[in-house]
Amino acid sequence: xxxxxxxxxxxxxxxxxxxxxxxxxxxxxxxxxxRSAMMELLRDEHEIQNDIFTGMxxxxxxxxxxxxxxxxNQAIQELNGQN
Numbered sequence: 001x002x003x004x005x006x007x008x009x010x011x012x013x014x015x016x017x018x019x020x021x022x023x024x025x026x027x028x029x030x031x032x033x034x035r036s037a038m039m040e041l042l043r044d045e046h047e048i049q050n051d052i053f054t055g056m057x058x059x060x061x062x063x064x065x066x067x068x069x070x071x072x073n074q075a076i077q078e079l080n081g082q083n
Contacts, residue, residue: 005056008056019042019045019049022038
């Protein structure tokens with residue numbers, strides 16, 4: 001693993017941790033303006049996480065397998081409780 005890959009992997013892991021923390025904080029806020037601010041931060045952190053993931057994937061550092069349409073539809077049905 002090259003230095004750039006190690007650095008960007010650490011960045012992705014940090015973003016995953018941050019989104020988890022912001023998610024918990026937003027879910028436990030009882031003050032609506034603070035909750036809204038946490039939700040905005042959570043959305044921003046998810047966008048950063050996606051940018052990092054996309055960069056890693058494009059370099060072949062985070063390979064993903066494409067799901068078939070059948071697998072996607074099955075997952076949707078399961079999540080909707082229709083299976």
